[in-house]
Every structure is written in C-alpha cells, then in structure tokens.
Amino acid sequence: MTMAKFDEPGYYKHEDLLKVDYHPPRTGWMDTPVDFRPGTYIYPGKAKNLKYLDLPNPRNWAVTDEDWKLQENWKEIVLDGMAERLRRYRTFRLFMDICVRCGACADKCHFFIGGGDPKNMPVLRAELLRSIYRKDFTALGKILGKIAGARELTYDVIKEWFYYFYQCTECRRCSVFCPYGIDTAEITMMGRELLGLLGLYVNWAIEPVANCFRTGNHLGIPPHGLLDTLEFMVDDIEEATGIKVDIPMNKKGAEVLFVTPSGDYVAEPGIQTCMSYMILFNEIGLDYTWSTYASEGGNFGLFTSHEMIKRLNAKIYAEAKRLGVKWILGGECGHMWRTMHQYMNTVNGPPDFLEVPKSPFTGTVFENARSAKIVHIMEFTADLIKHGKLKLDPSRNDHIRVTFHDSCNTARGMGILEEPRYVMKSVCNNFFEMPENTIREQTFCCGGGAGLGTDENMEMRLRGGLPRGSAVKYVQEKYGVNQLAAMCAIDRATLITVCDYWAPGVKVTGISELVANAMILKGEKKRTKNLRLETIPGAEEEDTAQGNIEHLETIEGMHTTKGGSSNE
Amino acid sequence: MNVFISLAAVVFLFLAGLLGAGAGLDALFGIVIPYIAIFLFLGGLIYRVMIWANVPVPFRIPTTSGQEKSLPWIKQSKLDNPSSTLGVIGRMALEILCFRSLLKNTKTELHEDGHVAYGSSLWLWLGSMAFHWSMLIILLRHIRLFIEPVPGAITFLHKLDGFLQIGAPVFYVTSFIFPIALLYLLFRRLGDPKLRYISLVNDYFPLFLLIGVGISGFWLRYISKTDIASVKELTVGLMSFRPVTPAAISPLFYGHLFLVCVLLGYFPFSKLVHMAGVFFSPTRNLANTNREAHHANPWDYPVKVHTYEEYEDEFREKMKAVGIPVEKE
Numbered sequence: 035m036t037m038a039k040f041d042e043p044g045y046y047k048h049e050d051l052l053k054v055d056y057h058p059p060r061t062g063w064m065d066t067p068v069d070f071r072p073g074t075y076i077y078p079g080k081a082k083n084l085k086y087l088d089l090p091n092p093r094n095w096a097v098t099d100e101d102w103k104l105q106e107n108w109k110e111i112v113l114d115g116m117a118e119r120l121r122r123y124r125t126f127r128l129f130m131d132i133c134v135r136c137g138a139c140a141d142k143c144h145f146f147i148g149g150g151d152p153k154n155m156p157v158l159r160a161e162l163l164r165s166i167y168r169k170d171f172t173a174l175g176k177i178l179g180k181i182a183g184a185r186e187l188t189y190d191v192i193k194e195w196f197y198y199f200y201q202c203t204e205c206r207r208c209s210v211f212c213p214y215g216i217d218t219a220e221i222t223m224m225g226r227e228l229l230g231l232l233g234l235y236v237n238w239a240i241e242p243v244a245n246c247f248r249t250g251n252h253l254g255i256p257p258h259g260l261l262d263t264l265e266f267m268v269d270d271i272e273e274a275t276g277i278k279v280d281i282p283m284n285k286k287g288a289e290v291l292f293v294t295p296s297g298d299y300v301a302e303p304g305i306q307t308c309m310s311y312m313i314l315f316n317e318i319g320l321d322y323t324w325s326t327y328a329s330e331g332g333n334f335g336l337f338t339s340h341e342m343i344k345r346l347n348a349k350i351y352a353e354a355k356r357l358g359v360k361w362i363l364g365g366e367c368g369h370m371w372r373t374m375h376q377y378m379n380t381v382n383g384p385p386d387f388l389e390v391p392k393s394p395f396t397g398t399v400f401e402n403a404r405s406a407k408i409v410h411i412m413e414f415t416a417d418l419i420k421h422g423k424l425k426l427d428p429s430r431n432d433h434i435r436v437t438f439h440d441s442c443n444t445a446r447g448m449g450i451l452e453e454p455r456y457v458m459k460s461v462c463n464n465f466f467e468m469p470e471n472t473i474r475e476q477t478f479c480c481g482g483g484a485g486l487g488t489d490e491n492m493e494m495r496l497r498g499g500l501p502r503g504s505a506v507k508y509v510q511e512k513y514g515v516n517q518l519a520a521m522c523a524i525d526r527a528t529l530i531t532v533c534d535y536w537a538p539g540v541k542v543t544g545i546s547e548l549v550a551n552a553m554i555l556k557g558e559k560k561r562t563k564n565l566r567l568e569t570i571p572g573a574e575e576e577d578t579a580q581g582n583i584e585h586l587e588t589i590e591g592m593h594t595t596k597g598g599s600s601n602e
Numbered sequence: 603m604n605v606f607i608s609l610a611a612v613v614f615l616f617l618a619g620l621l622g623a624g625a626g627l628d629a630l631f632g633i634v635i636p637y638i639a640i641f642l643f644l645g646g647l648i649y650r651v652m653i654w655a656n657v658p659v660p661f662r663i664p665t666t667s668g669q670e671k672s673l674p675w676i677k678q679s680k681l682d683n684p685s686s687t688l689g690v691i692g693r694m695a696l697e698i699l700c701f702r703s704l705l706k707n708t709k710t711e712l713h714e715d716g717h718v719a720y721g722s723s724l725w726l727w728l729g730s731m732a733f734h735w736s737m738l739i740i741l742l743r744h745i746r747l748f749i750e751p752v753p754g755a756i757t758f759l760h761k762l763d764g765f766l767q768i769g770a771p772v773f774y775v776t777s778f779i780f781p782i783a784l785l786y787l788l789f790r791r792l793g794d795p796k797l798r799y800i801s802l803v804n805d806y807f808p809l810f811l812l813i814g815v816g817i818s819g820f821w822l823r824y825i826s827k828t829d830i831a832s833v834k835e836l837t838v839g840l841m842s843f844r845p846v847t848p849a850a851i852s853p854l855f856y857g858h859l860f861l862v863c864v865l866l867g868y869f870p871f872s873k874l875v876h877m878a879g880v881f882f883s884p885t886r887n888l889a890n891t892n893r894e895a896h897h898a899n900p901w902d903y904p905v906k907v908h909t910y911e912e913y914e915d916e917f918r919e920k921m922k923a924v925g926i927p928v929e930k931e
C-alpha cells in the first residue's frame with residue numbers, strides 16, 4: 035500500500051483531527067501570521083482562466099511564494115475597491131459598523147468546530163476586513179489606530195484574506211444566530227471580490243467559471259459531449275427499467291427549459307439523479323428541453339463576484355427566450371438555487387417573455403415563482419405526488435434507511451424545507467431526521483461549498499465536514515441509516531468523502547433517484563435493478579409473475595406487520 | 603491590556619467630571635459639555651443613519667430561517683421566512699424586542715469520540731435582555747427629571763419599578779439588574795478565552811462606561827441622596843436653553859453626568875450604533891418574495907456575456923454532426 039498524500043483522506047488520522055484546541059494562541063490575532071499548511075489552502079487561479087474572462091492581473095503563481103506578483107498599486111486598488119463596495123452594498127457598510135462581538139456566532143461555524151482556528155470564528159473572519167475598514171474609513175480608527183481595533187493594510191493582510199475567505203463556505207449558518215443578522219457570506223463575498231481585483235482567485239472556482247463562460251457548463255463539456263453523456267444515461271435507464279427515454283436537446287417551442295448543475299452529468303450519484311429527471315419527465319410526458327448552451331444551473335460566479343454571477347447566469351434567460359419556452363424548471367442543486375432564488379431575477383430579469391409557471395399535469399400555478407419563472411424540481415415533484423400523478427412503490431426503497439441533509443443555500447437562502455421531506459416520505463418508508471441543531475435552518479455545510487470542495491483542501495474539508503459527519507453517524511448508530519439524501523450537486527460530490535471518513539457505510543443519494551426507483555413506469559420491465567444497476571435486495575427472490583400493484587401490496591403488508599418501525 | 607486601557611479611561615473620565623466640577627468648572631461640565639454631547643449624539647446618529655439609508659440594497663438576500671411560501675398545502679413559516687410586510691414587521695419586532703436570534707443560541711461541544719453535541723445556551727440572551735430592558739426603563743424613569751409636570755405613564759413606571767416597596771428612597775429593581783447584567787456581560791467576555799481573544803477596547807470601554815454610569819447613579823440615589831430639586835433646575839434649564847448651575851449639586855453628580863455625556867458623544871461613532879443599525883439589516887428586514895416579485899438593483903450595469911451566437915460559431919459543426927439543431931446552417 036502506498037502512503038496517502040495530503041490531498042487524500044487516508045493521510046489524516048481521526049484522533050489527530052479530533053484533537054481540536056479551542057484555546058486561541060498567545061499572540062493577538064493581528065500579530066498571528068497565516069500558516070499555509072498543505073491540505074488547508076487551495077491552488078491559485080491559472081493565468082489562462084483569468085485571461086479568458088478578462089480578469090485583472092493574470093499570471094501563474096503559488097500560494098507559498100513570497101511574492102504573489104500583485105500590481106504595483108495593489109493597496110490603492112484594494113482601498114478604492116472597498117470604498118466602491120461600501121457605497122454599493124448596504125450589507126457591507128452596515129456589517130462593518132454594527133457588530134458588537136458578542137460571540138454568538140463563534141461556535142456556529144463548521145470550520146471552527148472542526149478546526150479550532152480562531153480566525154474561523156465568523157466574528158473574527160469579518161474583523162479581518164473590519165480592522166482595515168476602521169483604519170481607512172472611520173474617524174476613531176484613523177485617530178486611535180490599534181486601540182480602536184484598526185490596522186494597516188499590508189501584504190500579510192492580503193495573504194490572510196486569501197486564506198480565510200477561502201475557508202468560508204458562505205453557508206450563512208452564523209447569520210441565523212447573529213442578533214443583527216450579520217451575514218458572513220456577504221463579508222466573504224466582498225473579501226473575495228477585493229482579492230479578485232488583484233487577480234487572486236482559486237483555480238477550483240475560476241476554472242469552472244471560465245469553462246462555463248465558454249461551453250455553458252462548469253465541466254467544460256462541449257455540446258456533442260453533453261449529448262453523448264446523456265445517451266449513455268439513456269442506455270442505463272433502459273437496462274434498469276426497460277424504458278427508452280428521449281433526449282430533447284435545444285428543442286424550440288418546448289414548454290419547459292430544464293437546467294441542472296453539471297455535477298449531474300458525471301460520476302455517481304450525480305448521474306443517477308440526472309437519469310431520474312429523464313425518467314420522471316418521460317413518464318409524465320413533460321414537453322421539455324435540455325440546452326447545451328445553458329447546460330449549467332450552478333453558478334460558480336457566486337463564489338467569485340457579483341458581476342460574475344450575472345455574466346454566467348445571463349445564458350439561462352437568454353436561452354429560454356431563444357428556444358421560446360414558457361417557463362424554467364431547475365434540478366437539485368444548492369448554490370444554484372441561492373442564485374436562482376436570490377439573484378437571477380435581479381441580475382438578468384425580469385423575464386417578461388416567459389409565462390407564470392403552471393404545471394401542465396395538475397394545473398397548479400407556482401405563485402411563488404410568478405416573476406422569476408423558475409420552479410424547483412422538488413416543488414414540481416411534490417405537487418405531482420400530492421395530486422396522485424405518480425404511481426409509486428416505496429417498498430422498492432425498503433432496503434434504504436435514509437436521512438436528509440438540508441443544503442445550506444436552499445435552507446437559508448430560500449427555505450425549501452418541507453417539499454423535499456414530503457417527496458422523500460412518499461417514496462421511502464424509512465426516513466429519519468438528524469438532530470434538530472443540524473437540520474433545516476441550522477443545517478451544517480458539507481465542508482466543501484463555495485469553491486472549497488477540492489482535494490488539495492482535504493484537511494479543511496474533513497474538519498469542516500465533522501459536524502455533518504457526526505450527525506450522520508448519530509442516526510447511523512441510532513436508526514441504522516445507510517443513505518444520506520441531498521439535493522445539491524456539491525453535496526453529492528463532497529459528502530461522499532465526509533461520510534466515508536466520519537460515518538463509513540452511509541452512501542449519498544439525490545432525492546430524485548429515490549423517486550425514480552420507486553416510480554412504477556408505464557410498460558416497465560420487472561425492476562430488479564436500481565438506477566445504479568445494483569440488484570434491489572428482495573427483488574430477485576420473488577420469482578412469480580405478479581403485477582407491480584400486487585407486488586406493492588405484498589411488501590406493504592409485510593411492512594405494517596413489522597409494527598411501523600419506520601415512524602420512530 | 604485592552605481591559606485596563608478601558609477601565610483606566612473610564613476612571614479618568616469620571617474623576618475629570620468630579621474634580622473638574624469641584625474645582626469650579628461646573629458651567630463646563632453642567633452646561634457646555636452636555637450640549638456638545640447631545641449635539642454629537644443626535645448629529646452623529648442622523649449622520650450614520652443617513653449613510654446607511656443612502657447605500658442601496660442591490661440584492662434581496664434575507665436569511666431564511668423557516669419554510670418558504672410555496673405550494674398552498676405546505677405551511678409557510680411566516681415569521682422566520684416572511685413573504686409579506688406584516689411578516690417582516692413581526693420578525694423585526696421579535697428580533698428587536700425579544701432578541702429572538704440570541705434565543706436560538708446553542709453551545710457546541712466536541713467530544714473525544716468525534717461526537718458533536720449541542721445544548722441550549724441562554725445566558726447571553728438573558729444577560730442582554732436584562733441589560734437592555736433595564737436600561738430602557740432607567741432612561742424612561744429619568745424623564746421625570748426633565749419634565750414638569752411628570753407624565754402619568756412615567757409615574758406609573760416608577761411605581762412598577764419600585765414594586766418591592768423597600769427602603770427610603772424606594773429601591774428600584776432595575777437599579778440592581780442593570781449593573782448586575784453589565785457585570786455578567788463583562789465577566790463573560792473576560793472568562794471565555796474565545797471572547798477575550800476577539801474583544802477590543804471598543805468592547806470593554808462602553809461596558810465600563812455603562813457600569814460607571816450605573817454605579818454613580820446608584821450612589822446618587824441611594825447613598826449620597828442628591829438634591830433632586832437642584833438637579834431638575836439644571837436639566838430644565840438645559841431643556842429650555844436658559845441653563846443654570848445650581849450650587850447645591852454635588853461634584854459626584856457631575857462625575858455621573860460627564861460619563862453620560864461621554865456615552866452620548868461616543869455612541870454614534872462606536873458599535874453602540876447597532877441600536878439604530880439593527881433596523882437596517884437586509885438579511886432580516888427583507889421579505890422573501892425573491893421569485894414572486896422583481897427586485898431592481900439601482901446600480902446595475904451591463905456586463906460582458908458569451909452570447910449564443912458566439913457559442914454556436916465555435917461549436918456549430920460539432921452540433922450539426924450529432925444532430926443538435928442550430929440557428930445558422
């Protein structure tokens with residue numbers, strides 16, 4: 035066996051990571067320089083990506099370099115950038131002014147809980163910027179300096195910003211507990227924008243941005259490649275269900291444009307989530323289309339700058355207009371929905387050329403999406419199930435004991451909490467909640483959101499994933515949970531690592547996958563394999579020619595005799 | 603270090619008021635400085651509020667803490683995820699009057715086996731509520747020193763606050779709660795290593811200042827028993843712009859008054875301005891109507907995008923080869 039490297043989970047011993055020292059160092063935080071330890075920082079954005087996007091100061095550099103090759107007038111650039119943003123964002127100005135350092139946020143951050151670095155307390159993360167704000171933008175700070183909590187903007191401050199603003203996943207958990215609603219995501223976004231003015235980006239975010247700008251998706255999949263990818267899925271769907279589904283691609287005049295994060299195009303369990311959408315749409319007969327140009331629902335611009343949100347998101351409404359659809363349906367994703375819900379209509383709307391979304395099957399008008407004209411797949415699916423439009427056999431998921439990870443962005447930047455639960459409970463007999471301090475608006479980040487989910491950041495991902503991992507382990511031990519459902523592409527990628535490390539044995543799934551596995555399709559063959567093409571436990575033993583409905587009754591009967599153990 | 607600087611500054615300020623007035627500068631400490639302080643307080647507060655009010659809110663970014671308004675059969679959390687003005691008013695009122703977010707506070711513990719445990723932690727909420735509400739009542743009680751005749755509501759408040767009916771003059775409950783709550787907030791800050799690490803002079807100084815105001819006020823009422831009539835002569839004089847400095851006022855009163863003046867003048871330029879700022883917080887005071895209504899960004903500007911035409915130009919041949927429809931054949 036070869037030795038694990040710092041970008042692999044095996045490199046980190048549990049007992050080492052769990053030795054968290056919450057006592058701050060002896061030196062004051064202003065006098066404690068950053069320690070760029072491998073595993074805790076992300077590689078810088080490559081020159082080619084910055085060039086492609088016309089971003090300032092493209093060059094190749096390394097975080098561990100003494101000289102980060104900043105512009106000569108870097109200080110002026112940063113201070114001008116701050117002044118501009120203080121004029122533009124009330125959040126920024128206000129959050130610089132009113133924090134009382136009560137410390138309520140301190141132990142709410144997953145990185146602080148799992149790492150103990152005091153600068154990962156949200157309050158101190160904001161002080162990194164606030165100290166500069168005091169020095170250059172407030173009277174008391176100018177006069178009293180350090181006594182008033184002000185400090186000079188130095189090269190080391192920039193390095194510190196880079197380290198800590200890329201150790202925040204913009205999950206907003208702290209802002210739930212703040213008595214003034216100070217939102218560290220806003221602070222981090224400002225910090226990253228200022229770093230961006232100096233050409234300081236992380237490659238794991240800026241390369242997807244560049245890809246998305248060019249090819250329409252973060253992964254850089256060209257149009258023919260996307261079609262190819264979906265065709266593979268069609269084959270797998272046929273193998274599992276016996277049904278051959280269509281791939282409507284760039285189809286003009288379709289009723290609905292469907293957009294989903296590109297994480298759904300590659301790797302398990304993203305692809306099963308994607309296959310599930312296709313199965314669902316085919317079964318109900320939705321007149322929809324994919325788009326190669328708008329082939330990304332996610333938006334790494336959110337992790338880059340407000341301007342980049344707009345530059346990337348513009349494609350979606352533009353494509354909806356070009357194809358002449360009536361409204362837009364969006365797949366399972368976290369930060370995509372923060373963007374779609376809180377930014378899209380402002381940056382690229384209002385899309386008056388679209389119609390108010392209305393389900394063609396139930397007649398439900400999605401009033402809450404009246405202006406932005408985009409509906410979440412869980413809102414759509416919950417409505418279908420409520421109206422009895424799907425034939426379901428939840429017993430096919432009986433071998434699954436599932437819990438639900440609320441994604442930060444959909445929980446705290448939208449509030450879609452009940453729809454996914456309703457859907458899951460309709461398709462699974464064994465659903466269990468994690469402890470209340472770790473779900474809904476108090477949910478924990480996977481540790482890899484906001485552009486941090488890369489392997490060179492492995493130590494921070496495992497540390498940041500600890501609170502979630504611990505909660506998963508809790509339900510694993512208490513209820514025998516063996517799957518974690520999440521409606522977020524980043525979760526579906528990063529929580530695999532988190533679960534393998536902190537709660538081994540728990541697999542990760544999208545919600546739509548659970549739906550598609552439970553759906554009884556018109557003309558399907560006997561379902562013995564799930565969408566991962568694994569044999570469904572129990573399905574093989576029944577060798578009779580029973581119809582699906584009888585099958586369902588049998589299993590349900592068996593289930594109730596067990597005494598409703600699923601309702602613990 | 604930050605603690606001692608703050609404590610020393612407050613002691614120095616108190617003595618300056620006390621000794622200064624004792625040395626015959628009562629006109630300075632009784633008239634000039636209070637006017638300056640009030641000017642700084644009102645002017646500073648208006649200035650700060652105007653700055654915030656003039657900075658736009660480009661994006662609608664409420665922190666949603668409950669179920670959104672969606673399908674009609676799903677119960678919306680109308681206070682934690684409001685979609686109407688009424689809901690926002692409710693959310694803000696609970697936040698401002700009850701410190702609702704602090705009420706959610708938890709304490710997180712990491713056990714050796716990797717289990718992360720959460721417990722409710724309400725001391726901060728209790729301390730803050732006790733401090734802020736007793737301060738408000740004390741402030742309102744002070745109105746009787748400024749207005750003649752004293753409004754009935756204020757007299758009632760005095761009776762309520764002195765319901766224990768002990769001592770002469772009657773002890774007010776808030777006279778005790780106020781300093782005790784402040785001392786709790788101070789010792790909490792000093793006792794928790796994390797909090798000590800983040801605390802600045804900006805945090806200790808106002809605490810000591812308020813404690814100084816509280817203790818000197820306590821002393822004036824219960825121990826040295828100030829001549830209320832003379833104090834009222836001074837305050838009414840200030841209010842009517844015909845200031846006088848009655849001779850019967852003790853130097854201790856000027857120590858108290860000076861600390862209050864420093865507090866007033868310092869208020870708008872410090873973190874204390876959260877009193878006004880909390881009303882402006884976009885994550886709390888915006889309704890979640892994000893997809894329901896268009897929210898305009900006043901400084902929106904055009905950005906460089908990659909158009910469909912540019913995209914098709916790059917990939918047209920490949921799209922055609924696999925049968926994806928294109929605009930230009």
